[in-house]
Ligand code: SF4
């Protein structure tokens with residue numbers, strides 16, 4: 292359930308980062324929707340497509356995440372990714388870094404990732420692949436150095452393991468999506 296007090300406000304991150312059909316064609320991830328009138332919201336608000344009416348990013352669903360997590364402020368778009376994971380866990384949370392990659396080391400994010408992994412909730416990290424390319428992602432729960440850093444409450448070790456995970460995404464070979472294809 293979404294949180295009634297959370298509003299999109301000036302945010303339009305999903306209007307850029309997601310792939311969806313608009314005006315009969317697929318808009319690639321990483322390209323701003325042509326109807327976006329940032330920072331004043333959607334230019335066709337009253338007639339926007341159904342997908343835009345029904346979509347809410349993960350920030351709207353997670354009650355513990357305050358205003359500072361709204362994607363245009365945090366530069367983190369949260370989605371839910373279907374399981375099962377490689378180690379048999381079910382649906383998980385994906386943190387997609389849409390701005391500075393250094394946001395991965397933002398303390399509230401590191402603490403939230405640690406809480407989720409401690410609770411055995413699946414966690415994914417992803418970064419934009421660029422328009423027309425797949426977003427590289429990595430599953431975090433089965434990285435031993437990360438679990439170890441979290442268990443020992445060692446921020447430096449946890450951050451070092453996250454940095455390695457981030458480099459898996461950065462170094463991942465660029466993969467073009469099929470023409471008009473979704474991720
Ligand atoms: S990314 Fe989330 S907060 Fe931002 S406009 Fe989309 S649904 Fe609203």
Ligand code: SF4
Nearest residue numbers: 306324326327333343
């Ligand atoms: S139609 Fe409006 S709400 Fe939908 S993606 Fe485009 S700008 Fe965003």
